[in-house]
Amino acid sequence: MSRQLNRKFGAIDPSILERLQGLTKAQLEALGEDFLDFSDISDLEACFNR
Template sequence: MRLEPLYQRDREQAVQSGEQRLITRQLNRRIGEIDTLLIEQIQGLSIEQLENLGEALLDFSSVADLETWLNQQSI
Protein backbone atom coordinates (compact mmCIF):
# COMPACT_ATOMS: atom_id res chain seq x y z
CA MET A 1 0.00 0.00 0.00
CA ARG A 2 1.36 3.38 -0.99
CA LEU A 3 1.06 5.96 1.75
CA GLU A 4 2.34 8.88 -0.31
CA PRO A 5 -1.12 9.91 -1.65
CA LEU A 6 -2.47 9.89 1.92
CA TYR A 7 0.34 12.12 3.14
CA GLN A 8 -0.21 14.46 0.20
CA ARG A 9 -3.93 14.72 0.96
CA ASP A 10 -3.25 15.36 4.66
CA ARG A 11 -0.70 18.02 3.77
CA GLU A 12 -3.14 19.78 1.43
CA GLN A 13 -5.83 19.71 4.11
CA ALA A 14 -3.39 21.18 6.64
CA VAL A 15 -2.45 23.98 4.23
CA GLN A 16 -6.11 24.72 3.50
CA SER A 17 -6.97 24.76 7.20
CA GLY A 18 -4.10 27.12 7.95
CA GLU A 19 -5.14 29.46 5.17
CA GLN A 20 -8.73 29.45 6.42
CA ARG A 21 -7.60 30.42 9.93
CA LEU A 22 -5.32 33.17 8.63
CA ILE A 23 -7.98 34.63 6.32
CA THR A 24 -10.56 34.58 9.12
CA ARG A 25 -8.17 36.41 11.47
CA GLN A 26 -7.35 38.98 8.79
CA LEU A 27 -11.04 39.55 8.05
CA ASN A 28 -11.85 39.96 11.75
CA ARG A 29 -9.14 42.56 12.03
CA ARG A 30 -10.06 44.35 8.80
CA ILE A 31 -13.86 44.48 8.99
CA GLY A 32 -14.72 43.30 12.50
CA GLU A 33 -16.05 40.03 13.85
CA ILE A 34 -17.70 37.97 11.11
CA ASP A 35 -20.59 35.62 11.81
CA THR A 36 -20.60 31.84 11.74
CA LEU A 37 -22.41 31.57 8.40
CA LEU A 38 -19.69 33.55 6.65
CA ILE A 39 -16.97 31.50 8.35
CA GLU A 40 -18.64 28.33 7.10
CA GLN A 41 -18.67 29.74 3.56
CA ILE A 42 -14.97 30.54 3.86
CA GLN A 43 -14.28 26.99 5.04
CA GLY A 44 -15.89 25.70 1.85
CA LEU A 45 -13.47 27.58 -0.40
CA SER A 46 -10.67 25.90 -2.33
CA ILE A 47 -7.04 26.83 -1.71
CA GLU A 48 -7.04 28.94 -4.87
CA GLN A 49 -10.18 30.78 -3.77
CA LEU A 50 -8.68 31.36 -0.31
CA GLU A 51 -5.59 32.89 -1.91
CA ASN A 52 -7.81 35.16 -4.02
CA LEU A 53 -9.80 36.15 -0.94
CA GLY A 54 -6.55 36.94 0.86
CA GLU A 55 -5.77 39.52 -1.81
CA ALA A 56 -9.33 40.82 -2.18
CA LEU A 57 -9.83 41.44 1.54
CA LEU A 58 -7.23 44.20 1.40
CA ASP A 59 -9.86 46.30 -0.39
CA PHE A 60 -12.77 45.39 1.93
CA SER A 61 -14.20 48.07 4.17
CA SER A 62 -17.29 46.25 5.47
CA VAL A 63 -18.90 42.85 5.88
CA ALA A 64 -20.99 43.65 2.79
CA ASP A 65 -17.81 43.59 0.70
CA LEU A 66 -17.05 40.06 1.96
CA GLU A 67 -20.63 38.93 1.31
CA THR A 68 -20.50 40.29 -2.23
CA TRP A 69 -17.17 38.56 -2.88
CA LEU A 70 -18.46 35.23 -1.54
CA ASN A 71 -21.64 35.49 -3.62
CA GLN A 72 -19.55 36.04 -6.75
CA GLN A 73 -17.64 32.83 -6.05
CA SER A 74 -20.77 30.71 -6.24
CA ILE A 75 -21.76 32.03 -9.67
Protein backbone atom coordinates (compact mmCIF):
# COMPACT_ATOMS: atom_id res chain seq x y z
CA MET A 1 0.00 0.00 0.00
CA SER A 2 2.83 2.42 0.75
CA ARG A 3 4.14 2.17 -2.83
CA GLN A 4 0.72 3.09 -4.20
CA LEU A 5 0.49 6.05 -1.83
CA ASN A 6 3.98 7.23 -2.76
CA ARG A 7 3.15 6.97 -6.44
CA LYS A 8 -0.10 8.91 -6.11
CA PHE A 9 0.91 11.54 -3.51
CA GLY A 10 4.70 11.62 -3.41
CA ALA A 11 6.74 11.09 -0.25
CA ILE A 12 4.56 9.92 2.62
CA ASP A 13 5.13 11.06 6.20
CA PRO A 14 6.75 8.29 8.29
CA SER A 15 3.98 8.52 10.90
CA ILE A 16 1.44 7.56 8.24
CA LEU A 17 3.60 4.62 7.16
CA GLU A 18 3.74 3.45 10.79
CA ARG A 19 -0.03 3.54 11.00
CA LEU A 20 -0.28 1.48 7.81
CA GLN A 21 2.01 -1.17 9.26
CA GLY A 22 -0.33 -1.57 12.22
CA LEU A 23 -3.39 -2.38 10.11
CA THR A 24 -4.86 -5.85 9.83
CA LYS A 25 -5.25 -7.60 6.50
CA ALA A 26 -8.97 -6.80 6.48
CA GLN A 27 -8.29 -3.13 7.22
CA LEU A 28 -5.70 -2.97 4.43
CA GLU A 29 -8.16 -4.53 1.98
CA ALA A 30 -10.82 -1.95 2.90
CA LEU A 31 -8.25 0.83 2.65
CA GLY A 32 -7.23 -0.43 -0.78
CA GLU A 33 -10.80 0.02 -1.99
CA ASP A 34 -11.13 3.45 -0.38
CA PHE A 35 -7.77 4.47 -1.87
CA LEU A 36 -9.34 4.56 -5.32
CA ASP A 37 -11.45 7.53 -4.24
CA PHE A 38 -8.69 9.51 -2.45
CA SER A 39 -7.90 12.87 -4.02
CA ASP A 40 -5.14 13.83 -1.56
CA ILE A 41 -3.34 12.51 1.51
CA SER A 42 -5.87 14.13 3.85
CA ASP A 43 -8.41 11.56 2.63
CA LEU A 44 -6.15 8.83 4.03
CA GLU A 45 -5.81 10.67 7.31
CA ALA A 46 -9.60 11.03 7.53
CA CYS A 47 -9.91 7.30 6.87
CA PHE A 48 -7.57 6.59 9.80
CA ASN A 49 -9.71 8.78 12.06
CA ARG A 50 -12.95 6.92 11.32
